[in-house]
Amino acid sequence: MSTFLxxxxxxxxxxxxxxxxxxPNPDPPVKPSGKISFKFEHFVNDDTARFDKLIYTNxxxxxxxxxxxxxxxxxxxxxxxxxxxLVLTKWTFYHYIDTDIPSTLTWDVVDNIDxxxxxxxxxxxxxxxxxxxxxMFVNPPESQMFWPYYLGGDSGGYHYMKLNGFWKNxxxxxxxxxxxxxxxxxxxxxxxxxxxxxxxxxxxxFVQNWFRVKIDNTNFTIQEGKTKELTVRxxxxxxxxxxxxxxxxKFGPNVMENQKALTEIKENGxxxxxxxxxxxx
Amino acid sequence: xKKLKLILFxxxxxxxxxVIVVPLTFVTVGISFIAGDCKDTILPPPFSGTPYExxxxxxxxxxxxANIPSDNPMTIEKVxxxxxxxxxxxxxxxxGCDSQxxxxxxxxxxxxxxxxxxxxxxxxxxxxGIPDAQYPQGKYxxxxxxxxxxxxxxxxxxxxxxxxxxxxxNLGSAAYxxxxxxxxxxxxxxxxxxxxxxxxxxxxxxxxTAVNMIRSINSNPNYHQLFKEAYGDTAITYDRISKAxxxxxxxxxxxxxxxxxxxxKEIPKLEPDEFRGYTIYMSEKGxxxxxxxxxxxxxxxxxxxxxxxxxxxxxxxxxAVTKNLMDKGVYKATTLxxxxxxxxxxxxxxxxxxxxxxxHYSEDLINSNTIDPLMKWIAYGGVHLxxxxxxxxxxxxxxxxxxDFISNPKFSKPxxxxxxxx
Numbered sequence: 001m002s003t004f005l006x007x008x009x010x011x012x013x014x015x016x017x018x019x020x021x022x023x024p025n026p027d028p029p030v031k032p033s034g035k036i037s038f039k040f041e042h043f044v045n046d047d048t049a050r051f052d053k054l055i056y057t058n059x060x061x062x063x064x065x066x067x068x069x070x071x072x073x074x075x076x077x078x079x080x081x082x083x084x085x086l087v088l089t090k091w092t093f094y095h096y097i098d099t100d101i102p103s104t105l106t107w108d109v110v111d112n113i114d115x116x117x118x119x120x121x122x123x124x125x126x127x128x129x130x131x132x133x134x135x136m137f138v139n140p141p142e143s144q145m146f147w148p149y150y151l152g153g154d155s156g157g158y159h160y161m162k163l164n165g166f167w168k169n170x171x172x173x174x175x176x177x178x179x180x181x182x183x184x185x186x187x188x189x190x191x192x193x194x195x196x197x198x199x200x201x202x203x204x205x206f207v208q209n210w211f212r213v214k215i216d217n218t219n220f221t222i223q224e225g226k227t228k229e230l231t232v233r234x235x236x237x238x239x240x241x242x243x244x245x246x247x248x249x250k251f252g253p254n255v256m257e258n259q260k261a262l263t264e265i266k267e268n269g270x271x272x273x274x275x276x277x278x279x280x281x
Numbered sequence: 282x283k284k285l286k287l288i289l290f291x292x293x294x295x296x297x298x299x300v301i302v303v304p305l306t307f308v309t310v311g312i313s314f315i316a317g318d319c320k321d322t323i324l325p326p327p328f329s330g331t332p333y334e335x336x337x338x339x340x341x342x343x344x345x346x347a348n349i350p351s352d353n354p355m356t357i358e359k360v361x362x363x364x365x366x367x368x369x370x371x372x373x374x375x376x377g378c379d380s381q382x383x384x385x386x387x388x389x390x391x392x393x394x395x396x397x398x399x400x401x402x403x404x405x406x407x408x409x410g411i412p413d414a415q416y417p418q419g420k421y422x423x424x425x426x427x428x429x430x431x432x433x434x435x436x437x438x439x440x441x442x443x444x445x446x447x448x449x450x451n452l453g454s455a456a457y458x459x460x461x462x463x464x465x466x467x468x469x470x471x472x473x474x475x476x477x478x479x480x481x482x483x484x485x486x487x488x489x490t491a492v493n494m495i496r497s498i499n500s501n502p503n504y505h506q507l508f509k510e511a512y513g514d515t516a517i518t519y520d521r522i523s524k525a526x527x528x529x530x531x532x533x534x535x536x537x538x539x540x541x542x543x544x545x546k547e548i549p550k551l552e553p554d555e556f557r558g559y560t561i562y563m564s565e566k567g568x569x570x571x572x573x574x575x576x577x578x579x580x581x582x583x584x585x586x587x588x589x590x591x592x593x594x595x596x597x598x599x600x601a602v603t604k605n606l607m608d609k610g611v612y613k614a615t616t617l618x619x620x621x622x623x624x625x626x627x628x629x630x631x632x633x634x635x636x637x638x639x640x641h642y643s644e645d646l647i648n649s650n651t652i653d654p655l656m657k658w659i660a661y662g663g664v665h666l667x668x669x670x671x672x673x674x675x676x677x678x679x680x681x682x683x684x685d686f687i688s689n690p691k692f693s694k695p696x697x698x699x700x701x702x703x
Binding site (some may be wrong): 051052053056057067134137138139140142143146148149150164165166171173174175176178253255256 | 337342343345346436437543559560563564565568570571574575577578579583584607648652653654655656657658660
């Protein structure tokens with residue numbers, strides 16, 4: 001082979017490789033997508049919730065007032081008419097809502113949402129156990145929702161909700177209540193916590209009280225490049241009814257260690273939420 | 282043939298040359314242009330100091346974001362300078378041993394940088410400022426103090442009412458004799474420094490007096506040298522003084538109490554009474570955790586009416602900041618780390634023992650319109666613990682004492698600081 005060819009061929013190969021490597025494979029075709037944004041509002045008896053005023057009466061006859069509501073939702077899922085679903089977890093799998101922090105009442109979701117027709121949304125109220133890790137939040141306000149390890153164990157790191165207020169007790173005294181939902185503790189019929197033996201150790205048994213909220217007939221269309229805004233409404237009076245008439249006088253002011261109370265609250269939670277508005281943002 | 286080889290060679294190399302040579306040419310020309318124009322005005326990089334790494338337990342991330350303003354990054358040199366200034370009684374602008382007062386006069390390390398009941402200058406823990414003509418015995422501070430511990434992790438506001446916070450757009454404070462001009466913001470720990478220096482009920486001096494005094498000190502320590510190490514030159518200003526002290530205060534981090542070591546699994550267990558007390562604290566039996574929560578900081582750094590009074594005359598409660606009527610009688614829930622060392626307790630120092638505090642939450646809560654709903658047993662006066670349960674709770678609270686922190690020499694008065702009164 002001539003000297004010329006010995007020189008030029010490797011160089012040609014090298015240059016060709018450069019050119020070849022410089023041309024990346026074409027991207028896979030991008031699905032058309034839009035965005036979704038959530039607003040959160042809190043109502044009592046079909047009206048915007050009013051705070052720090054003893055103006056409400058629940059179905060048990062308790063006169064009560066609302067102080068604040070703080071809660072988490074997670075694993076929000078959009079359900080398509082064709083049966084597909086999309087779980088919103090790209091940037092974060094949860095959102096924290098606090099009636100004292102206005103910025104939390106809006107959630108602009110980062111995920112790209114496939115265009116198409118959607119018929120419902122669902123979400124986990126609180127966190128599933130495997131997601132509810134102690135100390136996963138180190139910054140306020142989320143860190144301030146911690147559920148003590150003594151009460152929740154390794155799968156009960158945080159409150160699902162703190163709904164605080166006052167009610168008039170049987171002595172007509174304005175008394176605080178904390179409707180705090182989170183992981184419960186298994187108890188015997190006398191209300192004593194149940195332990196199980198694990199090797200040489202023993203551990204309390206905990207009860208997961210999270211649940212999936214499904215809001216049907218939430219029909220909306222995601223269009224390419226556009227944002228759809230859904231307003232999720234918490235109808236607070238529903239925490240006290242349907243199917244259980246919740247009576248503060250029955251359970252008293254604190255319920256975090258009362259699994260019967262937590263069960264009633266959880267059962268009432270399935271129909272607390274509605275979507276009050278759907279519009280283009 | 283040779284010419285043809287050359288041509289082919291060049292053509293083959295052309296794509297490669299385009300990729301390398303063309304951009305290189307632009308860069309070279311650009312640098313020449315800029316260098317040619319700016320060769321007389323190239324500035325040295327700004328002075329930065331040695332970054333200071335905040336102490337935290339290794340491994341798992343337990344701690345919130347640090348509240349460090351962008352205009353005062355922490356450096357080793359500023360922390361060092363701040364430590365000298367913190368303990369130097371001449372910062373009050375006075376040389377007399379009876380009249381010198383430093384931050385460290387009130388904030389004693391052995392009491393978690395609180396005054397303590399046994400403070401030699403303020404027995405009983407009621408602090409007051411340096412005397413003047415108007416207050417010959419010294420003006421009492423309006424509130425009892427809060428400990429200087431883990432303040433760098435507080436993002437919710439300082440002082441009992443949270444007045445010093447990132448959202449405060451005010452400049453200065455008439456009550457604290459701080460001018461309403463830049464740089465005297467009310468946003469962070471730096472604000473506490475100039476408030477403490479100027480307030481009649483604290484160091485009770487003027488800004489210029491404090492600065493001039495520090496400027497006059499050339500030995501034990503040589504402040505000019507310390508300022509040069511911290512800021513790159515020897516200029517001594519009020520702004521630099523406050524920033525250095527703030528850096529030192531931010532370095533005061535505590536995380537090694539027996540309780541902390543237990544939750545990090547560095548020790549296997551608590552004593553039986555301590556563990557019983559832990560269950561009272563961390564359940565709704567005692568319900569301490571909702572306010573003094575956060576398993577690491579032992580405070581939410583939030584504000585509550587905890588049932589002390591029903592009539593509110595204090596002009597420095599949380600209402601003074603928010604103007605929300607529901608914040609009358611509301612104060613910060615302070616950290617319980619080192620709580621056995623930080624008597625007297627509450628904003629007005631009404632309790633001197635932990636037993637009195639526990640009794641308050643057990644039987645002595647006072648109802649009011651602004652009582653926090655977390656004080657759930659208000660109708661019954663409190664959570665009604667048995668005497669043995671109170672003992673257990675106090676045993677647990679004592680596990681929150683961080684003996685490493687209160688004896689750590691890097692937080693102590695520098696050995697070579699000599700104010701003439703040491």
